[in-house]
Amino acid sequence: MEMTGAQMVLESLVREGVEHVFGLPGGANLPLYDTIPQYYPKLRHYLVRHEQAAAHAADAYARVTGKVGVCFATSGPGATNLVTGIANAWMDSVPLVCVTGCVIRPLIGRDGFQEADITGITIPITKHNYLVLDIEDIPRVMREAFYIANTGRPGPVLVDIPRDLQQEKGEFVWPEKVELRGYRPRIYPDPDEVKKAAEIINESERPVIIAGHGVHISQAYKELLELAEKAHVPVITTLLGISGFPGSHPLYLGMPGMHGMFWNNIAISESDLVVGLGMRFDDRVTGRLRDFAPKARIVHVEIDPAEVGKNVRPAAALQGDARVCLRELNKLVESRERAQWFARLDDLKQQHPSIVFPETDEILPQFAIRKIYEATGGDCYVVTGVGQHQMWAAQYWWYDKPNTFVTSGGLGTMGFEVPAAMGVQAAKPGELVWAICGDGGFQMTLQELATIAEYGWPIKFAIINNGHHGMVRQWQQLFYKGNLVASPLSNPDFVKLAEAFGILGLRASRREEVEPTIQQAMEHKGAVLIDFQVKEDENCYPMVPPGAALQETIDLPDDYNVIAKEKTKAEVRS
Amino acid sequence: MTANGRGALRKHTIIALVEDRPGVLNRLASKWRQRGFNIESLAVGHSETPGLSRMTFVVDANTDAEQVVKQLDKLVDVVDIRDVSHENLVTREMALIKVRCDPGNRGHIIEIVDIFRANIVDVSPDSVIVEVTGDEGKVDAIFELLKDYGVIEMVRTGRVAMVRGGAASHPAPEEEQYERYPGQELW
Ligand SMILES: Cc1ncc(C[n+]2csc(CCOP(=O)(O)OP(=O)(O)O)c2C)c(N)n1
Ligand SMILES: [Mg+2]
Numbered sequence: 001m002e003m004t005g006a007q008m009v010l011e012s013l014v015r016e017g018v019e020h021v022f023g024l025p026g027g028a029n030l031p032l033y034d035t036i037p038q039y040y041p042k043l044r045h046y047l048v049r050h051e052q053a054a055a056h057a058a059d060a061y062a063r064v065t066g067k068v069g070v071c072f073a074t075s076g077p078g079a080t081n082l083v084t085g086i087a088n089a090w091m092d093s094v095p096l097v098c099v100t101g102c103v104i105r106p107l108i109g110r111d112g113f114q115e116a117d118i119t120g121i122t123i124p125i126t127k128h129n130y131l132v133l134d135i136e137d138i139p140r141v142m143r144e145a146f147y148i149a150n151t152g153r154p155g156p157v158l159v160d161i162p163r164d165l166q167q168e169k170g171e172f173v174w175p176e177k178v179e180l181r182g183y184r185p186r187i188y189p190d191p192d193e194v195k196k197a198a199e200i201i202n203e204s205e206r207p208v209i210i211a212g213h214g215v216h217i218s219q220a221y222k223e224l225l226e227l228a229e230k231a232h233v234p235v236i237t238t239l240l241g242i243s244g245f246p247g248s249h250p251l252y253l254g255m256p257g258m259h260g261m262f263w264n265n266i267a268i269s270e271s272d273l274v275v276g277l278g279m280r281f282d283d284r285v286t287g288r289l290r291d292f293a294p295k296a297r298i299v300h301v302e303i304d305p306a307e308v309g310k311n312v313r314p315a316a317a318l319q320g321d322a323r324v325c326l327r328e329l330n331k332l333v334e335s336r337e338r339a340q341w342f343a344r345l346d347d348l349k350q351q352h353p354s355i356v357f358p359e360t361d362e363i364l365p366q367f368a369i370r371k372i373y374e375a376t377g378g379d380c381y382v383v384t385g386v387g388q389h390q391m392w393a394a395q396y397w398w399y400d401k402p403n404t405f406v407t408s409g410g411l412g413t414m415g416f417e418v419p420a421a422m423g424v425q426a427a428k429p430g431e432l433v434w435a436i437c438g439d440g441g442f443q444m445t446l447q448e449l450a451t452i453a454e455y456g457w458p459i460k461f462a463i464i465n466n467g468h469h470g471m472v473r474q475w476q477q478l479f480y481k482g483n484l485v486a487s488p489l490s491n492p493d494f495v496k497l498a499e500a501f502g503i504l505g506l507r508a509s510r511r512e513e514v515e516p517t518i519q520q521a522m523e524h525k526g527a528v529l530i531d532f533q534v535k536e537d538e539n540c541y542p543m544v545p546p547g548a549a550l551q552e553t554i555d556l557p558d559d560y561n562v563i564a565k566e567k568t569k570a571e572v573r574s
Numbered sequence: 575m576t577a578n579g580r581g582a583l584r585k586h587t588i589i590a591l592v593e594d595r596p597g598v599l600n601r602l603a604s605k606w607r608q609r610g611f612n613i614e615s616l617a618v619g620h621s622e623t624p625g626l627s628r629m630t631f632v633v634d635a636n637t638d639a640e641q642v643v644k645q646l647d648k649l650v651d652v653v654d655i656r657d658v659s660h661e662n663l664v665t666r667e668m669a670l671i672k673v674r675c676d677p678g679n680r681g682h683i684i685e686i687v688d689i690f691r692a693n694i695v696d697v698s699p700d701s702v703i704v705e706v707t708g709d710e711g712k713v714d715a716i717f718e719l720l721k722d723y724g725v726i727e728m729v730r731t732g733r734v735a736m737v738r739g740g741a742a743s744h745p746a747p748e749e750e751q752y753e754r755y756p757g758q759e760l761w
Contacts, residue, residue, distance in 0.1 A: 119597070123604045128650040131597075148650060182593060182653040306644035 005135055005166040006035040009099060012142030014042050015174060018070050020061060020426050021045045022054035026074025028114060029101030031166035033072075046426060046455060049447040051078050053419035055085020056445070059094045060383065060406050060416075060423030066219065068095045068149050069423065075101050076114030079160075083121065084413060089156040090125040091410025092240060093213060095149035096156035097142075104164040105133060119160050127155035128183075133162070135170030147178040152185025153304040154217060185303065189318035189325045197275075197299045197316035198332030204273035204297075206341045207233045208264075210256060210285070213409070214278010214303065214322040215244035221402045223326035224277065225249075231333040234345060236264050238279050239394055243405040247378070247398030253345070254354075256550070257285040259391040261355075262542045263348035265550035268293050270344070275299045278322040281311040282410070291549035301325045352555050354542050355395060355564040362535040363511050365389060365464045370396045370564050372434055372462060375518045380432035381406060381424045385417035385441030387471040388540045389464035393436040396564055415444030418461075422448060425457040432460070432522075439465040439491055449501035452527050460521050461529040463494055466536050474539045479546075498529035509533040585614065585632050586639035587663065587735050590646065590655040591744045594620070594627045598651045605645050611637050615667075615732030626653060628743075630734045654744040658737055665735040669713045670695070671704045674724035683723060690716045701726060709733075 003011060009032060013021070021043060025033040036045050048054045051073040058069030069089075073082050079100040089096045103112040108131075119131045128148050130141045138161070145157040201207060215224055215237075224244060228235045228251045235245045236253045245252055256264040265287070268274060274296045279285070286292040289311060300307075300314035301322055308317045318325040357366050369392050378398060383406045384390040390407055399405050406424055408416040421435035442463055452459060464470075473487040498505030504524050508517040514532070521528040541556040592598050599618070606613050614632045621628035633642055639657045647655050675683050676699075683702060687694055692706035706716050710733060717728060737743050 120600065123601055124608050127648075180650060183650045304648070306641065306648055308644075310641060 001172045002169055003172045004031065004035065004169050005138055005161060006031040007038070008135070008138040008170070008172050009142060009161065009166070010035055010039045010043060011172060012139055012174075013070060014039060016142070016146045017067065019044060021070045021072060022048055022057040022061075022423070022426075023072025024048055024051050024054060024074070024078060025072075026078045026101065026114070028075035028103055028163045029072060029078075029099075029166070031163060032099070032101065032161075045072075046422070046451065048419070048422075048451050050445065051081035052085050052415070053422070053445055053448045053451070055082045055096065055098065056088065056413075056416050056419035057423035057426065058096055058098075059085060059089045059092075060420035061427045062089075062094050062096060062423075063216070063406055064381065064403060064424050065427045066217075068097050068146050070097050070099070073098065073100050074114070075103055075118070075163075076116045078114075079118040080116050080121065083125070084411075086122055086156045086158065087125040088408055088411045088413045088416065090127075092408065093154050093217065094156070095154035097145045097149055098156060098158045100158060100160045101166070102131065102160045102162040105162045106164075108162065118158065122158050125156070126158050129158040129160070131160045132165060135165055135168045136173070138165075138170075139172055140175050143175050144178055144180060148180070148183060152183075186305070186319060187303075187321045187324055189301075189320040189328060191328070193316050193318050194325070194328045195332065197301075197318055198329055200273060200297055200299055200316055201231055201233070201275065201329075202332075202334045202336070204233075205338060206271045206344075207231075207273035207275065207338075208253070208267055208271045209233050209235045209275040209277055210238060210268075210279055211235060211241040211244050211277040212238040212279025213240035214301070215241055216403050218278065218303075218321045218323035220278070220323035220326050221245075223323050223330060226330050227326055227333065230330060230335060232335045232338060233275070234267075234342075236260075236268070238282070238285050238409075239407060240409040241279060242394055243399035243401065243403055247400050255394050257287065258544045258546075259395070259540055259542065260285075260544075261395075262352035262553055262555050263345060263354065265542070265544065265553040266348055266352075267345055268296070269549075269551045271296045273297050273299065275301070276312075276314075277301045277326075278303070280304075280307045286311065287544045287548060287550040287552075291551060301329075352542075353563055354556060356556060356560040357562055357564060358557075358559050359562060360535060361511060363508065363514055363532055365466060365532070365534045365538055366392045366396045366564065367511070368462065368464065368508070368514055368532045368534060369393055369436060371514050372436075372518055373397045375515070375522060376432060376434065380404070380434050381428065383407070383417055383421040383424055383433065383435045385436070385438040386412045386414045387438045387441060387469065388466070388474065388538075389436050389438050389470070391540045392464075414438065414441035417441055418445040418448045418452075421459045421461070422452060422457060425459050426455075433457075434460045434462060437461055437463045438470065439463055439467065439494075440469045440489055442494075443491075446497070449498065449503055449527075449529075453502045457527060458525060459527050461527070463529065463531050464534055465491065465494065465531050466534050466538065467491060468536060470538075471540070473537075477539065478543075494529060494531040503527045503529055505529050505531070507531045507533065584635040586635075586637065586642070586657055586659045587665065587733065588631050588633065588639065588643060588655065588657050588659075589735060589743050590629050590631070591621060591653045592627050592629060593651040593653065594625050595651060598627075601649050601651060602646060605649070609641065609645060611642050615730075617732040617734045630732070632733050656743065658735060658743065662738045663735050664738055665709050665733050666707055667710050667713050667731055667733050668705065668707045669717070669728060669730040671706065671717060671720055671728045672701055672726040673704060673720050674701055674726055676700060679723060683720070686716065686719050692716060
């Protein structure tokens with residue numbers, strides 16, 4: 001079939017099952033945009049207001065669907081605006097295909113208008129990238145791009161297509177299969193290692209599972225639950241592993257690491273076995289690596305061979321897809337009572353209850369987040385920015401629905417919250433989406449309120465407005481003698497701002513206003529922004545100081561005594 | 575001298591089979607730079623298979639060779655990569671050395687060249703170019719001797735290596751070992 005290059009790109013997307021694309025046009029991708037209407041309604045394009053938002057929206061879309069997220073940008077500044085979003089997806093192993101327009105072939109390498117060497121720029125932050133120079137290559141490249149993005153350890157792939165190629169005509173030949181001799185991800189673990197791992201688990205007295213993003217990527221929810229229950233092992237989830245295991249399950253222990261539960265950091269340090277499941281022993285999880293889990297043997301279940309042995313040496317390594325690995329492992333594990341270990345964990349939880357706050361007149365950020373949890377019964381998607389509010393959203397919420405917590409982990413990208421909420425809402429039109437935003441981070445991508453208004457996405461924004469780059473202020477208070485340089489913020493009127501975009505703006509500045517305001521937001525059909533004017537100097541604990549070991553976790557202040565987790569999910573709902 | 579040449583026990587020799595495409599070296603170099611892998615020498619050229627290049631590179635002793643291999647293996651353009659440091663190897667390097675000389679000492683230089691089974695490939699009134707092939711130790715040794723006459727210029731290819739015996743350095747992967755991820759249909 002004869003097609004233009006632009007048609008080939010869009011035809012490939014449709015064949016790959018893509019329904020939604022986020023992007024912004026420009027000179028070098030105009031032929032592509034010119035062709036989009038031909039593919040409507042199979043393909044729906046959402047116009048963002050900044051390309052970074054296109055990448056983040058596609059990223060979040062991919063996280064909650066398991067499909068590849070797709071974004072478009074023009075050459076030069078359009079493409080470079082994607083870079084933060086691509087790096088974010090790269091760090092969190094999210095499958096993206098970014099299609100950028102490139103200057104026409106005769107101008108490549110000649111510094112033509114809006115030329116940026118985007119394939120060169122993105123080499124370190126993509127799984128692979130392509131500059132297509134031959135019309136007949138487009139279908140194969142697109143097919144490979146999708147295959148590479150969403151197999152093995154997923155990641156972003158960029159395809160750069162010169163404008164003249166988008167206009168040229170050629171024969172569209174869709175390859176039957178992908179042939180890449182240099183790319184063969186391994187899915188099935190070595191049976192000997194599975195046996196070894198099962199023996200280690202069965203022998204262990206004080207085991208913990210630390211589950212990461214791999215659980216979501218491989219959708220190993222049932223398998224993880226089975227492993228935990230069958231072998232009777234408690235489950236910790238990393239920031240990106242949150243909602244990979246039922247939040248109100250008795251075996252669930254919450255998050256570890258820098259702002260993890262105190263009991264987890266001690267439990268890991270006392271454990272005799274850590275099962276790392278689809279996670280990479282990141283420094284935010286391990287604390288000072290040398291002192292991480294000093295008494296434990298490690299079983300590492302991980303699809304990326306380069307992660308095995310990178311930070312810790314495993315006693316058994318199951319290299320493959322987490323779900324496939326667990327299915328094999330679950331056949332061999334046996335239950336043990338481990339009464340002493342569970343008693344010890346209960347003890348730690350009693351002595352150091354990490355989900356607590358004091359009574360205050362002001363709104364505590366944790367309190368506001370906790371009230372949103374109660375109002376929603378946890379039955380919604382939670383998207384966050386980066387900073388204190390992100391940690392509280394991870395702590396003061398019990399995720400009982402798989403894959404409902406969307407956050408920027410590896411790169412820690414402020415400004416992720418607004419566009420990521422768009423991606424989630426586009427992917428899940430009937431679902432409730434709450435974006436927990438920092439007042440700082442919100443201002444990095446707030447232009448997207450226009451996009452949200454345009455498409456009528458009923459996202460609920462909760463700005464945890466502490467008038468600060470709160471996490472920066474916390475570090476300055478703790479480690480820089482309180483020298484608050486560039487952390488206080490002078491903010492706009494967020495309510496008026498929302499109104500300017502045609503979005504309902506609400507404000508809660510006293511504790512008793514919190515619940516009614518949330519209620520009002522829930523009752524409103526469209527998008528809502530709530531400006532929660534919270535206590536400015538609240539800090540986030542527990543905390544492992546940077547460079548310290550998990551054993552050195554700083555606990556919450558003594559006067560923190562109201563337990564936040566007094567209600568189960570069922571109680572909250574009723 | 576060992577088969578690996580002087581000091582080879584401490585360095586890592588890695589052989590990679592890579593797609594012969596523009597930009598491949600950029601991708602490898604990007605990993606080396608980002609992850610702080612210190613590359614001591616690099617030699618690239620066509621392999622026996624059209625479309626594939628084979629490269630030999632040497633990383634210093636302080637570099638985690640396992641990480642080098644694993645990180646580079648993730649590149650789509652790297653078809654196969656192995657750390658062959660502990661295998662029985664033939665390693666060679668070629669050097670061209672331009673040495674100052676005059677009719678008076680040319681005989682001495684020729685003597686040295688003969689001992690090392692090297693060749694003189696260019697002669698001018700005041701210089702010769704010596705071509706020498708061997709492991710790094712041999713190249714180092716002849717360079718040391720020629721230095722006394724005044725070396726004007728030297729160029730070395732870097733180490734190339736091949737595993738001894740009939741087996742290929744890059745055996746074709748067993749297909750069943752590499753089951754495909756079950757496509758786009760997710761679990
Ligand atoms: C793009 C970007 N720039 C800078 C930082 C460094 N940083 C981490 S947290 C933080 C403050 C975040 O402030 P806010 O969004 O208000 O969240 P809070 O911590 O107050 O809840 C900053 C500046 C970052 N993570 N991302
Ligand atoms: Mg703030």
